[in-house]
Amino acid sequence: MAPPRIQRSAGGHMSEPKKPHDIVHEEKAKLDFSQSMSYGDYLQLDAILQAQKPLSPDHNEMLFIIQHQTSELWMKLMLHELSAAIAHVASDELQPAFKMLARVSRIMEQLVHAWDVLATMTPPEYSAIRPYLASSSGFQSWQYRSIEFRLGNKNAAMLKPHEHSAERLAAVRAAYEAPSLYDEALRLLARRGLPMPASHTARDWTQPYEASDAVEQGWLVVYRQPEKHWDLYQLGEELIDLEDAFRLWRFRHVTTVERVIGFKRGTGGTGGVSYLRKMLDVVLFPEIWKLRTDL
Numbered sequence: 405m406a407p408p409r410i411q412r413s414a415g416g417h418m419s420e421p422k423k424p425h426d427i428v429h430e431e432k433a434k435l436d437f438s439q440s441m442s443y444g445d446y447l448q449l450d451a452i453l454q455a456q457k458p459l460s461p462d463h464n465e466m467l468f469i470i471q472h473q474t475s476e477l478w479m480k481l482m483l484h485e486l487s488a489a490i491a492h493v494a495s496d497e498l499q500p501a502f503k504m505l506a507r508v509s510r511i512m513e514q515l516v517h518a519w520d521v522l523a524t525m526t527p528p529e530y531s532a533i534r535p536y537l538a539s540s541s542g543f544q545s546w547q548y549r550s551i552e553f554r555l556g557n558k559n560a561a562m563l564k565p566h567e568h569s570a571e572r573l574a575a576v577r578a579a580y581e582a583p584s585l586y587d588e589a590l591r592l593l594a595r596r597g598l599p600m601p602a603s604h605t606a607r608d609w610t611q612p613y614e615a616s617d618a619v620e621q622g623w624l625v626v627y628r629q630p631e632k633h634w635d636l637y638q639l640g641e642e643l644i645d646l647e648d649a650f651r652l653w654r655f656r657h658v659t660t661v662e663r664v665i666g667f668k669r670g671t672g673g674t675g676g677v678s679y680l681r682k683m684l685d686v687v688l689f690p691e692i693w694k695l696r697t698d699l
């Protein structure tokens with residue numbers, strides 16, 4: 405028989421290792437939740453954990469559902485942070501905005517790494533599920549579209565997939581009609597006395613953003629003398645950080661899609677990979693990228 409495992413206690417003498425059962429009692433962990441709010445109560449776990457309802461008999465559908473549900477939860481937090489960050493930039497409160505934007509970028513990074521889990525799904529595994537998805541697709545993610553709009557990638561056609569629900573349409577439309585994070589950043593630069601064209605500080609916010617040499621000149625003042633405009637310089641770099649992470653997300657999406665469905669058309673009606681590749685050309689904050697060539 406193997407000798408009993410022994411452990412040196414803090415006092416230096418040998419003693420039997422404590423059993424987990426004894427530790428829980430010694431630490432006086434609260435174990436009775438018949439009269440008070442529990443972990444599951446607080447987190448509404450009954451609601452969340454009963455929401456995985458595979459439609460197919462396939463084992464892998466659980467992965468597909470949870471991958472999307474967790475992404476939507478992270479997107480919910482992203483929107484919460486992003487909307488608050490925009491409001492703070494609009495009211496000249498940059499310190500809290502920085503904190504929120506840093507969090508948005510880390511969430512985006514989290515979503516970049518999440519693709520690794522989905523990429524364990526092979527083409528035959530996905531083909532078993534795909535017929536059950538009918539014509540649903542990521543185009544109908546109203547949180548995703550609101551994030552794109554809040555980041556300034558405005559496109560009226562993308563309101564259409566939400567028209568069947570007045571409540572969702574109203575939420576996406578609010579993001580579509582409001583100044584984006586970048587619009588508010590440019591207005592801030594103008595308030596700080598930097599040269600900003602009026603065409604970019606007061607405009608129809610529903611229109612797609614158009615890059616401007618004059619805007620680049622304004623940012624260049626900041627980037628040529630960061631010590632004089634430190635917080636605006638930090639804002640510029642937070643924006644680059646965020647767009648960098650978003651680009652990685654788009655790239656992992658298209659690569660994962662190619663790996664799983666090849667060049668099949670998408671359930672949302674597009675060419676699939678060909679459409680997603682075009683999305684890699686989107687530039688959210690063009691002047692802050694372009695000015696790097698001139699420094």
Ligand code: HEM
Nearest residue numbers: 475541542543545548661664665670671672673674676683
């Ligand atoms: C095997 C997994 C996946 C496949 C095959 C796939 C495929 C596609 C395709 C082909 C499109 C273009 C629309 C269409 O014609 O269907 C699309 C769009 C989209 N997908 Fe996925 N996708 C996958 C996973 C995901 C995941 C995990 C998310 C995260 C929430 C996601 C979010 C989106 C979004 C937001 C769009 C709209 C993108 C845009 O308009 O730029 N997809 N997807």
Ligand SMILES: N[C@@H](CC(=O)c1ccccc1NC=O)C(=O)O
Nearest residue numbers: 472537540541542669670671672
């Ligand atoms: N567009 C995908 C389907 C798809 O990915 C999807 C379907 C339903 C719910 C979420 C989805 N994910 C994001 O596009 C396809 O063509 O296979």
